[in-house]
Amino acid sequence: MSSVVIDPVTRIEGHLRVEMRTKTLETSTGNWTVVDEAYCSGTMFRGIEIILKGRDPRDAWIITQRICGVCPAPHAEASMQAIEAAFNVKPTPLAILVRNILHGAYYIYDHIIHTYLLIGPELGVLAKYPPMVPPALGKEGIAKLSLGSSYAQALDIQRKANEIVAMWGGKFPHHQTEYPGGMAVKPTAERIAKTLSKMTEIWSWIANVMVRDFMKILEANERIGEAISTILDVDFRGLQDLGASTGNFLSYGLFPDHENYDDWLSILYSPGYRKSALINAGAWDGERKAFDLKKIEEYVRYSWYENASGLHPSEEDLPKPNKEKDEAYSWLKAPRYDKRVYEVGPLARMINTFGTKWKIPMINPVTGEDLGYFEYEVQNPQGSVIDRVAARVALTLLIATKMFDWLQEAKSYLGEKVTVKKDKVREGEGFGLWEAPRGALLHYIRVRDYRIDRYQAVVPSTWNFSPRDDFGQPGAAERALEGTWLPEMSVAKICDAIYPEKDVDLSPLGIPKKVSWGEALAPALKQLGLARLNIEKVNGSEYNTTLALLVIRSFDPCIACAVHVLRC
């Protein structure tokens, strides 16, 4: 057994260290190193909850959105809803629509940036699909080889999605226009028209490029499965057999119905589904179950805190950090639902809303052109790399389509009140339950004498990247890493093992030659100083962590969030 460490894990938000203890898998084709146990550590701590105490409750959403600059908008929204619950005020229907529009555009940016910039490079390389590989040969490579064509377009499209956020929020990251009981931004016909025009381009790109790219990855996946099965002599279907966690999925729901906000609020008081929302709440454990807020507890036995373990977020005291604590190895706590490990994120949202078979119509909202359906069946009921990627693509499409409904609906509300102002409350408490792109997000506020007395945030990456809990159960990502193969070869060699044929034509670059996929990648990687990409050296052996990184990144980790008071 040896211990392979990735520190820092990059192309994520924040500071994450992953340690993988290995074991040997003996098969007819040889001895292979796989992950036996994994330990995820958050390594940066700021103490946001401590900073909030004593402040004006209305400032909480502005400060807590700065927990994370990748997913600031969801923190703002979860916080605002907690404040509104404490203030006992509801946003107006028009404000709900405006929030849906602002946060819808935000979601599109976030899922796109993850799919292409963060997890995309490894997917593109393993699937032998140049449009998703970063454009290492610049504009020439894009034009002549489609190398990085989708990657470059994704950058442009996410920028446009964020221009919508800025239109309604002032700027992105860190928009500025929420207010208890409504929104500070005035919905105007001009804002709606400009948003529609941007969405037209964005929708079309999602339906025509993002969905296509995913289908290409899916096609290649079969080949990846066959090749790895042959090499290892194990039954490995593809990326659906990589990164399985527990099969328990938690969602709080997303995008309320502006005419049925009471249904949205109902789960704060009794178990429920938020069925009127675009994305439902639920606690899937193989079948659909109502979400029950009372069943959430946070454990800290393996976290650098002196606090009591196993408490509900409303009972937890401010964090008491202790970097020397025995057994502890992370700034992340271990949130559990019904004392069990639940995965959160896009896959949890899709499963809790649509079950395991999805069929999303792709009808251009502007031209009416029928592009058929995005159809997908979850391939691993425990979750997997490919299922998580699929869910992100499905949600991007779903939300982009829904944006047009919200915008049309907002038009019919123009001129009505956007805000019912509520500035303060002497005593009160409240939860905000929302979804960040990375998963279920909870904020809790308690107000005493007009000031914040206590604040807690239980965030998605804390669920997914939690350390072990008091019962010894590894967190979702720790579990998902178990069994992952750590090949003792370079990225280019892995590519050649999957795709030995020499069919990559370099003649558009003036090189009259056909080479294998690995041979094509090797010089490009070398030129960028990346020949040893994803290689970690331990006791003279070299392990390739590409598959492990795919597992980690499939959860879209956001560690600043996870360690808002923790340190990773």
Add this chain to the structure above:
Amino acid sequence: MIINQLLVDLKGGSVKLTRRNFVKLVSALGASAFLTTYKSDIVAALEETKDYWHIAWLNGGACTGCTISFAQTADPDILQILTEILVGNSGMPIVLPDYMETIHLASGSLAEEFKERWKRGKDGRRILIVEGAIQDPGYCVIAGKDFREHVLDAVKYADAIIAVGQCATFGGIPAAKPNPTNAKGLADFLREEGVNKEVINLPLCPVNADQLVVTLAAVVIGAEIELDDYGRPKMFFSTNMHNDLCPYRPYYDKGQFVEVPGEGEGCKYKIGCKGPITWTDCPLRKWNNGTSYCVEAGAPCIGCSEPGWPDEFSPFYEEVSNLTSAIIDPTKLGTGIFGATLAGIGVHAVRRSLKSKKEVEENE
């Protein structure tokens, strides 16, 4: 007015860009309009100095918002050019510094090796960008090494140092009371450690992408960047939001205020706008490809460009005249002009409150 004529000339492109007038042009136009108007000149100037520059972008006690903000720049073509100069011909459509953990391809030990590659870059050609606050030992550890050590090591090699965002400049949210991790900005940290090197501070929360692109271009071209007392380039941070730039200022002078966020037209002073004590060019430059900025979208400015933020600028929805902290200690907030402005506000506020009382009485 002369300034208007200058703007006409600039926009018509009749004034040519040189390293000497670079900063003047940025001041007159704002970062975003400058980039649009002078794109080809910048490209030409950059190409003249085509030399292998290296950037390392380090993240400490950060939320990564500045990285994301950087990816929102209005002009990706400029970035492309910068990129080709900075990292050879990688051709990445975003700036790909040698080290930038949120975006670059390498992980783990290879990522750490990238920092070494940056250090081996040509003398006089290494830019260090720091995002996030510097905290006490143990609160941010990367690759087993404290972030403080990473920074102290990198500044030895840096030929230009740029701190991006509120956290790296002035401590930002992590340094807010009671500052649980003793977080501080880069310049303060270096001073404490006895390191005497200039830091270009680009505050705002997050950093504005266009300001960073312009600053990088200025460094590469060799234009002299004049800094204010807080290390901020004067070309971006010498105008008062409220007095010099606010398009809603006439509402203030007329006493027409927004009282309920999102309802009615008016000045946002009464819902807490911190424009009067904020020195930035947001109304001119705006955000996200010139789309909007906080006040235009209906929200109050929260003053995120200033030292002492957020504590001296909150409660965020409180009127400036009620912020005792800011009024008591103006030296913390700005230069001499600040006192005068604040006196002005005081008078205005009193006059206005008398007026509104009178109106209320009349209405009753």
